[in-house]
Amino acid sequence: xxxxxxxxxxxxxxxxxxxxxxxxxxxxxxxxxxxxxxxxxxxxxxxxxxxxxxxxxxxxxxxxxxxxxxxxxxxxxxxxxxxxxxxxxxxxxxxxxxxxxxxxxxxxxxxxxxxxxxxxxxxxxxxxxxxxxxxxxxxxxxxxxxxxxxxxxxxxxxxxxxxxxxxxxxxxxxxxxxxxxxxxxxxxxxxxxxxxxxxxxxxxxxxxxxxxxxxxxxxxxxxxxxxxxxxxxxxxxxxxxxxxxxxxxxxxxxxxxxxxxxxxxxxxxxxxxxxxxxxxxxxxxxxxxxxxxxxxxxxxxxxxxxxxxxxxxxxxxxxxxxxxx
Numbered sequence: 667x668x669x670x671x672x673x674x675x676x677x678x679x680x681x682x683x684x685x686x687x688x689x690x691x692x693x694x695x696x697x698x699x700x701x702x703x704x705x706x707x708x709x710x711x712x713x714x715x716x717x718x719x720x721x722x723x724x725x726x727x728x729x730x731x732x733x734x735x736x737x738x739x740x741x742x743x744x745x746x747x748x749x750x751x752x753x754x755x756x757x758x759x760x761x762x763x764x765x766x767x768x769x770x771x772x773x774x775x776x777x778x779x780x781x782x783x784x785x786x787x788x789x790x791x792x793x794x795x796x797x798x799x800x801x802x803x804x805x806x807x808x809x810x811x812x813x814x815x816x817x818x819x820x821x822x823x824x825x826x827x828x829x830x831x832x833x834x835x836x837x838x839x840x841x842x843x844x845x846x847x848x849x850x851x852x853x854x855x856x857x858x859x860x861x862x863x864x865x866x867x868x869x870x871x872x873x874x875x876x877x878x879x880x881x882x883x884x885x886x887x888x889x890x891x892x893x894x895x896x897x898x899x900x901x902x903x904x905x906x907x908x909x910x911x912x913x914x915x916x917x918x919x920x921x922x923x924x925x926x927x928x929x930x931x932x933x934x935x936x937x938x939x940x941x942x943x944x945x946x947x948x949x950x951x952x953x954x955x956x957x958x959x960x961x962x963x964x965x966x967x968x969x970x971x972x973x974x975x976x977x978x979x980x981x982x983x984x985x986x987x988x989x990x991x
Contacts, residue, residue: 675742676704676765681985683735685781686922688727689714689939690851691861691980695731695760697989702765706732708758712859714851716843722914723939726964728760729918730925733811734781735763737926741778743770751912760915780929785977787934788867789887790874791969793898800931801900804968807927808904812913813920814960818901826954827901827965828875830947834940835879837947852880858983865977874899876967878940888972899936899969903951905960917963924966934971937964 680697688694694712698705706728713724732748739746745768753759801817808815818824838844852861866883867873873887874897904920906913921937928935941947942962951962 672742672744672767673699675744676739677985677989679735679738679742679744680704680989682738682778682781683731684982684985684988685784685979686727686730686734687784687786687925687937688730689718689723690848691859692727692851693859693983693988694724695728695988699989699991704735704763704765706735706760706763708760710758714847716841716847717838717943718939719943722942722963725760725911725914726918726921726939729915729920730922731918732761732763732915733919733922734926736919737774737777737781737922739763739765740768740774741770743768750915757911776930777926780926782979783976784925784929784935785979786865786936787971787977788865788873788877788936789885789934789972789977790872790897791899791934791967792972794970796900796933796969800928800933801902803931804902804924804928807923808920811920811923812906812916813963814905814907815920815924815966816903816905816956816960818903818955823955824901826950827903827941830941830950830955831876831938831965833950834944834947837944838940848880853883858981861980865980874967876901876938876965877936878938885977886974888974897967897969899967902966902968903955903960903962904964904966905952905956905962907960909961909963913961914963921964921966928968933968934976936967938967939964941965 692712694709696707696709708724708728736746745766747764749762752762805815853863863883866880867885904917906917925935
């Protein structure tokens, strides 16, 4: 029925799903649309093999796109039934989504609206505290997708996260091909993918200590902000009970759920994957920040954006280039 009557609705939902965050805005996914079904596939041609040697970022990016699709479909009154990793012999077949007619709810519409306004904000955040009730809501949203969001509340653990990020950056800078790969995906004026200069800080030294170093852009840090080492963002670590492919996929779905709800709450956000891309620093997060209880999947910066306009939306590929029949 969806295919016959509402195929345009499905295409529009995929267009919204393609607004999902992805490592370096690589958008490493492909969609196939059939009668009453959509399938999601990882696109290995958009994999970053140096920064993301184990494919964790690829899996999280696809998980975020899957959750965005679910949100967009729900807002359009389409019920989605998801089978994750349905073919063990094909790990790049991420999910099969069966579709049937339903009714949207106000919460669905609010989350779908957040897809268009969410940004990865690399500026330092203000020093106002994020209300505990807001944090609890974000934790609940992660739990609803099968992941655990652990706020970093004490200074010792915060410093462990910051040190892990700095160590990961040093390891990657010394890795052959890393700088070339990063330049290919960032700082350009490309129209359809990557992180353009407009989304990178004009003065990288003014950025938060937690930020990945991409080079010089054209984005101003904002007026009246604290020094970079006094970034007021709250750090939260997203983890899962295990580190298998399904856990990574669910962590991507949880990332989407948390980022969209944070946007609804008026918070600014920035995912930080760098300390998870290096084995030694991932182990530090697991043992010294999560006390060995979870497998870390991602770090999130959450807080209050500085005054002034938000960063512009990053570019996206034309939706028809991501869909095959």
